Amino acid sequence: MKKMIAATALAAALFATPAFAANLSAAQVQARLSAAGYTQVHELEHDDGVWEADVTRKDGTVDEVIIDDTKGEIFDPRDGRALLDAGQILALAGKAGLTQIESLERDGATWTLDARNARNQRVEVRMSGHDGRVLASKRDGWWD
Numbered sequence: 001m002k003k004m005i006a007a008t009a010l011a012a013a014l015f016a017t018p019a020f021a022a023n024l025s026a027a028q029v030q031a032r033l034s035a036a037g038y039t040q041v042h043e044l045e046h047d048d049g050v051w052e053a054d055v056t057r058k059d060g061t062v063d064e065v066i067i068d069d070t071k072g073e074i075f076d077p078r079d080g081r082a083l084l085d086a087g088q089i090l091a092l093a094g095k096a097g098l099t100q101i102e103s104l105e106r107d108g109a110t111w112t113l114d115a116r117n118a119r120n121q122r123v124e125v126r127m128s129g130h131d132g133r134v135l136a137s138k139r140d141g142w143w144d
Contacts, residue, residue, distance in 0.1 A: 023069050029053070032072045033065075049136025050110070050126055066110045066126075068135050075109035075129065083109060083129045092132030098125060114140065 024032075026044055029051045033041055040056040051067035057078070066075040077083070084092070086104055089111045093101060098115040105112050109129040117123045122140040127133065 024051070024067070024072055026051075028072065029067050032067065032074065036074055038065075048124060048126060048138050064108055066108055066135075077108040077129075079109070081109070081130050084111075084132055086111075089113075089127055089129075089132055093125070093127065096132075096134055098123075110135065 026046070029044060030041055033053060033055060037058055038055040039058055042054040042056070042062070044051060044053045046052075046069070050069050052064060053067060054062065054064050056062050061078070063076070063078060065077075067073070068075070083106075086106070089104065090101065093113060093115065097118040098113070099120075101113050101115040103112075103114045106129065107126075111127045111129055113125050113127070115123060115125060117137065124138050124140050125134055126136040128135055
């Protein structure tokens with residue numbers, strides 16, 4: 001009987017815990033941006049695994065920020081955090097298993113690159129400009 005109760009409790013715990021972090025909704029992203037002090041969100045779009053928002057800051061400046069889809073971290077190029085340069089991002093991309101990097105472009109406080117993953121599939125990857133972690137990776141094409 002004790003084994004059956006323990007097995008039932010374990011199964012309930014496993015099924016109650018999501019396998020993947022839930023993606024943030026547009027309303028949740030809006031709330032995070034407001035809480036971070038942005039006075040207005042002009043445009044909000046979910047694109048390639050992250051949210052992109054055109055925002056107005058308290059000082060009246062307008063810019064695009066990127067929001068991590070799962071954690072809600074805001075990547076603002078003007079928030080004062082240090083940004084990695086292209087060489088550092090390339091080194092971290094290699095450590096993440098990315099090869100044959102065809103393009104690398106800074107997008108505010110993130111970097112976007114086209115490369116091949118560990119399975120040799122073409123991918124478009126968005127990396128944090130602060131620490132180089134992969135924020136999103138999307139397979140680019142089904143034919144390879």
